[in-house]
Amino acid sequence: MNSTMMKPLRQQNRPVISYVPRVEPAPPEQAIKMDAFRDVWILRGKYVAFILVGESFQRSPAFTVPESAQRWANQVRQEKELAE
Template structure:
């Protein structure tokens, strides 16, 4: 019995699409700004902070209280200022 011939891994007539990691451009439309906090948004029942670092927004993990999300945002801002110096 003959060994099966394996197909080439890549089709030569197709372009190779390189992976670009997703960057949140800004808080999504369905997020609601939390009053009294600079960077905190309510997203699906949890509090999330969005901070502009360089040209991109960084999104925090989800928090159950808005104060924790704001602390994360403040820390990210301070780290960003240290990195730019």
């Protein structure tokens, strides 16, 4: 195939969107705590991690497996410890 005939990649200058954790006073009442994991809760059918940072909780994005949510919590906690 001739390289001059190839289409250019779409959305080349698309900005990278990074996730900013939500800050909440406490995990919501409708969230169900998973006993097998330290920081993981079930919220609306997805797995979400809540970690206490200072006076409030940080909420992870929603994950489809609880291990991913716990990994996010461990990583954020580790980053906070390194920053201190």
